[in-house]
Structures are given as structure tokens and as C-alpha cells.
Amino acid sequence: MTPMQIVFLLVASVTLASAVMVVSTRRMFHAALWLILTLLGVAILFALLESRFFTIVQVVVYVGAIAILVLFAVMLTRHVMSEDQPQLNRSWWIASLATIGLFTGMVLVMRTWPIFTTTQRAVGPGGEDLQKLGFAFVDPSGFMIPFEIVSVLLLAALIGAVFIAAERKGGKG
Amino acid sequence: MSFITDPVAFLANWLQGLLAGWGLSAEWLNFLMLLIGAVVLALLALFWTIFLIWVERKGIGRFQERPGPNRVGPFGLFQPFADMLKIFTKELITPKGVDWVPYNLAPVLIVASTIMIWAVLPFNSTTSGTNISIGILFVVAIGSLGEMGVIFGGWGSNNKYALLGSFRVLAQLISYEVPMVLVLLIPVMLSGSMALNEVVNSQHIWNIVLAPVAGLIYFICLMAENSRAPFDLAEADSEIVAGVNIEYSGLKFGFFYVGDFLHAFTMALLFATVFLGGWRGPYAEQYPILGFVYYFLKTWVVYFVNLWMRFSLPRFRIDQMMAFNWKILTPMALVILMTTALLDKLLPAGQPILRVGGFLVLNVILLVGISLLLSKLLSRRPRPVVAPTPRPVARR
């Protein structure tokens, strides 16, 4: 067991445990905190995959923006810390059967996909080449069109958010 | 290299030789060197804060034409030690109903987020914590750790006013992060890498000469990220009952201010690294100790300007702050980014004087244009009339 494997097992188990705690903890604020831990765990997994840029992007975007969004939404809700709802409702056994069935089905289907059986080309020990990524973003035969479409997508998200929020404020728009 | 010209590298080599001589394997040696380096740097940053507290208190005293601390030791130099002793022995009052983990983690996170920045700064041509290739984004990511600290403090205190205060601080922090992240693209463009070592190494001409507007925006955003005056709405005692740190006492309260003061200095270090050429100066490559000296001097100049603004300017209202950020700084950052990118490609390559001149002209045009636009817009705004009829007392 190399140190890398030990570190990977540790980080992966912490991430999975936090993810389970997100959905099973009784108080919403604690669920948001466990979510932050899960996102940080995923960032460390990116670092283990030798991809520095995506580690830091995960922290900047997910922990620094999306987690804050989630926390705002949680903190601006009433009765955030109350525990008066029961943990499980009456049909919990149907839900667990459906979950297990879905999981088994997905695993069986995924085993036939070649991506899980062939070894992929690993990122070299120097990490990924950000320059190549930058070139690919503006290369017409690369990812130029998706690059521009991303900006349109972000614009759509911005307009949608402003429109909905402006309605809430009493039709200011 | 000798001890005089390159102290840190000399000591590191000597230590490494000593430890290897004791028969450690290569990985453990590496690990131990990293550990010692990290401990030394982190403790240095933390204990440097003690000196910074003295500088702030003496400075604000002098700016306000009063002596400042002058009883405890010569020039009051031992005052921070007395403060520390006092704050270590104050009772840590924990109000009932707090959420224990966020409440106690908040001051720790705020201090940790500031010291972490010291890990990527290049102090010298040979000395830096680590030269991670995404250094600039790392600094931004560490800011998000500090934001977490503010949220934990506000929520964990079980206090309406702490929560409200923390919301306002958070809104300020995330708003001012937008122009900051946009403007940091310009040094990355000019140097071709995000690693801070590369950014410093490529500054044969300082970045502030090539992009002064970007430097100005970055300086303002760093002050706002630190919640320093004139942006210190959150800790204004008259506004919202001292904000996030209402329910904290003793050392936890002290750590909020340690984070604040250290962040001011770290901000000066960052500005000197990214825009003022870091440790660069005459003979800094041959004699690395001169690198320390230049870096120190540049940081002190920026820190002094920061303190100067803190002690002299009144604070902004929150709507003024937000309007300033979203309506002035963000469009300015976007415009300077686009125009700098375009201009650098349009200018003929390899002529540094033309390049500097071209960039300076662009920045001056932008600044003058924005200020003209602003003055025109502001003059059109109706000014509130206080007393339309002449008042009997105030007669000329």
C-alpha cells in the first residue's frame, strides 16, 4: 500500500461519509457544513489526480460561491435548526428497495462500458498543461464553439436569476 | 553561497546535510524539511502580527496627533505583549445556544486563511514556500476559506445581530471579489503563468507601470476584502453592534483582530508581489538577501498607504460600497481587461518603450474617461434641498 493509496482511501471515505451525512443529518445548517466538507474532499481527489487547475477551480467555484449560495439559502429559512420533522416517512422501505435496484442496474450496465476496463492516458507528473487548455479554448477546430456557448449559457442563467428575483421584489422589473 | 548573501538557502542546505548525515531516508528527509519550513513560516507570520499591532496603534496615534502607546517599554514597543497577556487571561464567555463547532472554528479559520497566503509568496529568488503553478487562483481560493470563517462566526453565535452583520460582510466580500479576480487576469496575461514566482520573474518592467488602472482596482479590492476602512462597515461599533464578533470574548475575539491586522500586511505583500515586482531590484539575483530587502521596502510602502487610508477616510455606507463595486469597479475591470488584451496584440512586438507608452496612454484615457463620465452622471443627480426658504439665522 503506497502512501498515495492510503491517502486516496482516506480522502474518498471522508468524502463519501460527508455525502451520506448531508442527506441524513437532522439540521439543515449541519447539512450545508457537511456539503462543504464533501466539496473539499472532491477537490483533494482532483489534486491526487495531478490536476492542479481543477483542484483550485473546485475550491474557488464550488466552495467559494456555490456553498455560500447554499448557506445563504439555508440561513434565510425559518426553523433551520428545528428537529420536529420525523427522519423517515412511512414508505421508507419502498424507497430503499428502489434505490438498491437502481444502483445494481447502473453497476451492471456500467460494467459493459469500455471506459472502465481500458486504462486511460494519465496526466503526467507535471500536472496538466494549462497553455494547451487555453489554446484549445480558442482553436476553431478545438473547443471554440463550446467556449462561446458557455458564455451564452451563463448569460441565460444571469438573466433568469435576475428576472425571477425581480419578480419577487414586487415586480420591479 | 555564503550565509551573508543567501541566508535561507544556506540554512536549508546545512540542515538538510545534517539530517542526511543522521541517516534519514530520502522521503522522510523531504517530509521533514517541508515540515520545518512550514512551521517556521507559519510561526513567523503569526508572531510578526505582534509587531504589526504596535505599528497600527502607534501610527493611528501619531496620525491623530497624540502619542499612542508610550508607557510600556521604549516607544511603547512592549504594548502588544501586554495586550497579549491580558487577552490570554480573559474569560472565554460562551453564550448558551451556540452551535459549538462553527462558533469555535470561526476565529481559527479567519486566522488560518490569512497565514495560508504566506505559503505561496516568493520572498526571494531562491526562497518561497512553494511555487505552485496556480498561485494566483490559490490566493483567491484561500479568500473563500475566510468567508467560511465569517459565516460560521455569524451563524454559530446564535445572535440576530451577528447573523445580520455576517451577511453584510459576506455580501461585501463576495462583491469585491469579482473585480479582484478579473483584474488578476492582467498580470497572468503579461507573464504567461499563474505561478507567483513566474509573475515576479517576468516583471522586468513592474506590472504597475504597464497596468496602473489594474493595480488601482486591485488595491481597492484588497482593502475591501480585508474589511478595512473605508470599507469597515461590518465592525463599525455604531452600526450593527460590532458585527460578527459580538459573542466572542478573550482570545477568540483577539484572533479576529489578529486576522485583520495580519491580512492588511499580507495584502501589502500580495500587491508588492503581483504589481510592484516582488523581490526584484538591482543585484537581487546575485545577492538574494537584497531580494528580502527590496521586498520588505516595497511592502512597507504599500502597507503605509493602506494605514494612511484607514486612518484618514470616513467609512462608506453599504449601498455606496455596493454601487461602487458593481457599477464602477466591475465594468472598469472588464473594460481594462479587454482593452489591454487587444492592445498587447495590436502593438508591434519587442519594443518595450512603445509597449509601456501604449499601455500608459490607454490607462490614462480610461481613467480620465471614467472620471468624466462619473462627474457628468453625478452632476445630473438631483441634490436634496434642505431649506428652500431663507433661514432667519444663517444670514450673510
Place this chain on the structure above:
Amino acid sequence: MLNDWLYIGLFLLITLIVPIVAIAIASILAPKKPNHIKTSTYECGLETVGETWVQFKPQYYLYTLVFLIFDVETVFLYPWAVAYNQLSLFGVLEAILFVIILFGGLIYTWRKGALEWQ
């Protein structure tokens, strides 16, 4: 390369542990005399009324959303900026198009009044 992350991980651990140790020392040194008044929530000397919640202000949420959009946009621009020195004018024009589209979004948000602090 993992050396970098190891250093940062160690640094993070140290910067988290040192303040925790300091607070632990302070909690040993400091007196502990809690009484009813000291541990009640501070509200300018009055008793608290109602539970701890704050009225929902859509302003906070809007600022965070706009920040998120611009953050993601800037993260897309960072690889472009790293490759900037070797790009042709066409590459620069594409990125400018990217930024102009989002600048338009900012102007829309401004006109809709979503950037005003109520």
C-alpha cells in the same frame, strides 16, 4: 508536484492547529465563572424576543448569484490568459466576444435594478 500539495497540506494543518492550541491554552488560563446574565444572548442589554432568524432579503441572494456567474466566467478566462502570449489576434477577439456577452448581462442586471441595495 505532489510536494507542492504536501507543503500546502502541512501548512494548512499547522495554521489550523496553532490557533486551536492557543485557544486551548487560553481556556486553561482564563477564569470560568459563567452566570445567567453573561451567557445570555447580547441584544444591547435587552432580553431577546423571538427565535434567531433574519428576514429574507433577496438582495443577498442576487449578489451571490451575480458573483457566481462572474466567477465561473473568470475561471474560464484563466487558461486563456495563461496561453495569451502565444495566441493570435483571433484568439484574443474570441475571448473579447466572451467577455462582451457577459458585460451585456451585467448591463441588463444593472438596468433591472438588481444591483441596488434596498
